[in-house]
Amino acid sequence: MIDLSEDQIAAAKANDLDAITAVAQATEERVKQLAWKYATGGGRTDQTLAEDLAQEGRIAVWEGLSRFNGHTVAEFFTFMDRTLKGVMSDTRKEQTRQGVSRSVAAAFERALSLAGGDPYEAEWLATTKEAMGDRRLSEDTAYAARLSYQGVEYLDAPLGETETGESVTLADRLAVEAEVPVDLLEPNDYARERSKKTGVKVRKTLFRMGEQQRTVLMGLTGILPVDFYGTERDDELSRDHGIPLHQVRIVRSKAKDRFAELWISAA
Numbered sequence: 001m002i003d004l005s006e007d008q009i010a011a012a013k014a015n016d017l018d019a020i021t022a023v024a025q026a027t028e029e030r031v032k033q034l035a036w037k038y039a040t041g042g043g044r045t046d047q048t049l050a051e052d053l054a055q056e057g058r059i060a061v062w063e064g065l066s067r068f069n070g071h072t073v074a075e076f077f078t079f080m081d082r083t084l085k086g087v088m089s090d091t092r093k094e095q096t097r098q099g100v101s102r103s104v105a106a107a108f109e110r111a112l113s114l115a116g117g118d119p120y121e122a123e124w125l126a127t128t129k130e131a132m133g134d135r136r137l138s139e140d141t142a143y144a145a146r147l148s149y150q151g152v153e154y155l156d157a158p159l160g161e162t163e164t165g166e167s168v169t170l171a172d173r174l175a176v177e178a179e180v181p182v183d184l185l186e187p188n189d190y191a192r193e194r195s196k197k198t199g200v201k202v203r204k205t206l207f208r209m210g211e212q213q214r215t216v217l218m219g220l221t222g223i224l225p226v227d228f229y230g231t232e233r234d235d236e237l238s239r240d241h242g243i244p245l246h247q248v249r250i251v252r253s254k255a256k257d258r259f260a261e262l263w264i265s266a267a
Helices: 008-013 017-037 047-067 073-096 100-112 117-125 129-135 139-149 169-176 188-208 210-223 236-242 246-266
Strands: 158-161 167-169
Touching: 008 047, 017 047, 047 073, 073 236, 100 117, 100 129, 117 139, 117 246, 129 139, 139 167, 188 210, 188 246, 210 236, 210 246, 236 246
Parallel strands: none
Antiparallel strands: 158 167
């Protein structure tokens, strides 16, 4: 942004054409800078999206003049920076979340952040009151939101934003964790990361449970060191682990509810 005086800002608010032109020139550099950042993911920039974001940003500057209630030049640039980030974030969501509304896209992105970038867990979390409160989605809407999200290449998909409003993608996060350049990542890097983190989280959640509930759930799918019993070998599970046979189904049902509660709590 270049120099701008308080008198020019006041004149622009009063619809003085020369002053409005000065404001546009003063904010153009920041508009382009933010548009480029919000259109960039995984080391690549969507040029068309960047142009669209820049155009939306210019309109936002002009429309924002009437809403600015401050007095100093510093207050003006802070206000415009916040306005531009909000508009570009919303525009990006609309263009990268085709088929769902802005509010649904925002809710799913919150669930995605809680799920550590796992879209399938995010789909489930988005339907829970514990994770989303009043913003929870129906199962059908959460499913549509996930399909819309997965229309964007995983590694380039926006995961969230930093405190300063900059876009952060899955590729950005994985690149930091793997200590490699973003352009060396591949989609299977994300798949391996998801599998590893999910496995660790499952075990951490299981070991926060009581012994009987943990054993029955581990036996349901054969998580070592418990053998696979499924739901058809309750008599063997009862004999091998000392759980009364008539209690196995009850323990399993309560264990599933407890696991879901702890999983959401961990998120």
